[in-house]
Amino acid sequence: MKNRLLRNILVLAGICSFFALLLGLVNMFTGPVIGENKARDEKKALAGLVRDGESTGEAKAVDGHPVVKGAIPVLAGGEPAGLILTLVIDGYGGPVTIMANYQKDGTLVKAVVVNDTETPGIGKRIEEEWYMALFAGKGGADPIPLKKSQLPAEQADSLTGATITFTAVSAALEAGSAWMKNNPEVVAP
Amino acid sequence: MKIRSYDFIKGFIRENPTFVLVLGLCPSLAVSTKVVYALGMGLSTMVVLVFSNILISMLRKVIPDEIHIPVYIVIIASFVTVVDLLLQAYAEPLSRALGVYVQLIVVNCIILGRAEAFACKHTVTESLVDGISMGIGFTFGLLLIATIREILGNGSITLIERKLVIEIPVLFTHPARVIAYPAGALLVLGYLKGFFNWLTAVLDARKSLKGAMA
Numbered sequence: 001m002k003n004r005l006l007r008n009i010l011v012l013a014g015i016c017s018f019f020a021l022l023l024g025l026v027n028m029f030t031g032p033v034i035g036e037n038k039a040r041d042e043k044k045a046l047a048g049l050v051r052d053g054e055s056t057g058e059a060k061a062v063d064g065h066p067v068v069k070g071a072i073p074v075l076a077g078g079e080p081a082g083l084i085l086t087l088v089i090d091g092y093g094g095p096v097t098i099m100a101n102y103q104k105d106g107t108l109v110k111a112v113v114v115n116d117t118e119t120p121g122i123g124k125r126i127e128e129e130w131y132m133a134l135f136a137g138k139g140g141a142d143p144i145p146l147k148k149s150q151l152p153a154e155q156a157d158s159l160t161g162a163t164i165t166f167t168a169v170s171a172a173l174e175a176g177s178a179w180m181k182n183n184p185e186v187v188a189p
Numbered sequence: 190m191k192i193r194s195y196d197f198i199k200g201f202i203r204e205n206p207t208f209v210l211v212l213g214l215c216p217s218l219a220v221s222t223k224v225v226y227a228l229g230m231g232l233s234t235m236v237v238l239v240f241s242n243i244l245i246s247m248l249r250k251v252i253p254d255e256i257h258i259p260v261y262i263v264i265i266a267s268f269v270t271v272v273d274l275l276l277q278a279y280a281e282p283l284s285r286a287l288g289v290y291v292q293l294i295v296v297n298c299i300i301l302g303r304a305e306a307f308a309c310k311h312t313v314t315e316s317l318v319d320g321i322s323m324g325i326g327f328t329f330g331l332l333l334i335a336t337i338r339e340i341l342g343n344g345s346i347t348l349i350e351r352k353l354v355i356e357i358p359v360l361f362t363h364p365a366r367v368i369a370y371p372a373g374a375l376l377v378l379g380y381l382k383g384f385f386n387w388l389t390a391v392l393d394a395r396k397s398l399k400g401a402m403a
Contacts, residue, residue: 008256015248016258019267026271030278037281093289116291120220122371124288 020073035155038115042099045112049084049101050074058184069174071186074101082109083180089172092164093117096126098172104184106177107140123165134159135170139177146170196318200326203392206299207330207378208385213299216290217331218374223347227335228328229283233276233291235324237268238300239317245308246316252309260293261304269294282350299327311381330381342369 026174050056057073062085070086085149087098094120100111111132118124125131138144148156159166213234220226245252247330255285272290277282282304284291294300303323314366339346344360361402367373 004255008253011253012256012260012263015263019263023267023270023274025358026274030274033278034274037278041281060211098281119290120222120226120290124286127285 001158010058035069035137036073042114045099046072046084047101047113049110051109053077054081062179065175065179067172068179080104083186085176085179086114086173087176089168089175091116091126092162093116093119096165096168096172097177098169100173100176100179102139102176104141104180106180107142108135108138108173108177110136111173118165119162123162126165126169132169135173139173139180144170144174144177146174196315197322200322200324201329203389204326204328205324205385206327206370207334208382209270209389210299211269212302213297214365214378216297217334218291218323218378219303220266220290221331221335221338221374221377222342223286223330223339224346224349224367225283226257226286227331229276229280229287230290231324231328231331233287234294234299234327235321236272237265237294238324238327238400239320240268241265241300241304242308242320243313245304246311246313246374249309255307259266262303262318265300265304266295299323333381334374334377335401338368338373341365342367342373344348392400 011031024102034146047130053076057075059072061070062068067087067089068085069088071189072084073080074082084099084101087100088095089098090096090128094117096113096117097115098111099114101109103109103137108125113127113132116124116126118126135144143150145151146167147170148159148163151159200206202209204210207214207217216230216234221231241261244264245261248260269292272294273284276287276291303319307319311319336346338355340360342364344357344364346355346356346357346360365373368377
């Protein structure tokens with residue numbers, strides 16, 4: 001009995017050790033490539049967020065906020081025009097990372113999803129440009145829609161399903177807008 | 190045991206994992222919205238299936254009965270992680286498109302099912318052939334569902350995401366949207382299952398007739 005238990009432990013430990021080594025090796029080769037891919041995606045997203053005549057400053061980390069994780073100053077003619085915020089929120093399938101360009105008053109200029117694990121064909125539609133365009137221009141005087149029912153009928157109809165994903169994205173964008181309004185010193189130091 | 194040509198093609202119709210064995214239906218329904226997703230998921234599953242079958246067959250005399258399920262799960266989960274990391278590194282758009290379903294290959298019934306029903310009782314070569322056959326059968330099943338759903342539900346066939354998309358005249362502008370939604374996936378699967386039931390019945394009848402004549 002004791003011998004069988006010991007044999008079982010040794011077999012399981014041996015197999016686990018072999019695979020830990022294999023995964024370590026694979027990670028050693030793929031890790032840097034995955035890192036490069038992520039950096040390239042973020043760079044591409046950043047380039048697509050700024051408007052003509054705008055440039056970006058140095059990224060700053062934001063500590064202690066549940067959604068806003070980083071801020072990149074947006075400059076127009078050398079003057080602060082707003083911020084690109086990195087927003088992270090839990091969606092349906094895991095964390096959703098969004099980069100969003102806000103004006104000083106919290107109005108959303110443009111947003112893109114940089115990383116997510118939402119359901120293909122359903123929640124994954126947040127990666128499409130038209131989806132994020134639903135929120136553009138909102139967050140200042142016009143509030144960000146937090147429910148599908150707050151959207152015009154024809155836009156709400158195009159959002160069949162994936163309610164949890166929609167709620168997460170809108171809550172993240174709203175949190176970004178509120179953060180902009182509450183931290184004017186960061187926007188225009 | 191001698192490998193027959195039937196062993197390579199059994200996964201296509203007679204033992205098709207999706208339509209006959211009715212295994213791995215979750216990804217079959219979830220990622221069959223586009224042809225390219227179905228192909229990626231099918232090939233990823235096949236890689237995991239082949240390698241886990243080989244290793245489980247190699248270790249079948251070493252793995253004690255009491256812990257065979259935990260050992261199979263460790264083996265399958267590790268190969269899935271390897272495939273996931275490789276996709277993230279070298280096929281990033283596909284990895285993004287398949288999302289969480291790549292990781293969910295771990296709990297795909299086809300893989301654990303073939304480990305339990307086949308690989309743990311057969312030689313490495315036979316298990317390799319079984320993995321290939323079932324993998325091709327699963328990929329074929331996924332592709333069939335995805336092709337029908339994408340043509341009817343979107344009016345297109347996506348071979349490379351956003352780069353190579355064939356648009357079907359009329360259907361592209363007037364698609365039957367319900368087919369692209371989960372309800373459509375169940376409908377298509379149901380009709381294909383019915384077709385495969387009919388096909389296997391016809392094949393069985395022919396085989397019996399041949400046997401009787403011989």
